[in-house]
Amino acid sequence: MRIHCTQCGGKARINKTNWFSNAAADLYCSCSDPECGHTFVMSLGFSHTISPSAKNVNDLVIALVKTMPPEKVKELHQMLTI
Ligand SMILES: [Zn+2]
Numbered sequence: 001m002r003i004h005c006t007q008c009g010g011k012a013r014i015n016k017t018n019w020f021s022n023a024a025a026d027l028y029c030s031c032s033d034p035e036c037g038h039t040f041v042m043s044l045g046f047s048h049t050i051s052p053s054a055k056n057v058n059d060l061v062i063a064l065v066k067t068m069p070p071e072k073v074k075e076l077h078q079m080l081t082i
Contacts, residue, residue, distance in 0.1 A: 005031035007038045017044075 003012040008031060016028040023046035031038040052060060065073055 003027065003029050003042060005033065005036060005038050006040055007031065008033055008036040010036060012040075
């Protein structure tokens, strides 16, 4: 990940990452330009899913099927066994 200094726009370096969870962290950064020397904290956080994880597809399908009326579940089962 490339971080830019919020003051001069130069390259910045992440010196420390403070994770609050697996989806949020504070990034302690410093500008690489010695004439600037700005140090700052950026926030990193999960926003939203674009494509679900393949590891969770089975859970998603099961959750969806549980919301379907029984007759639709039977139809789905018949479609899958053909
Ligand atoms: Zn800077």
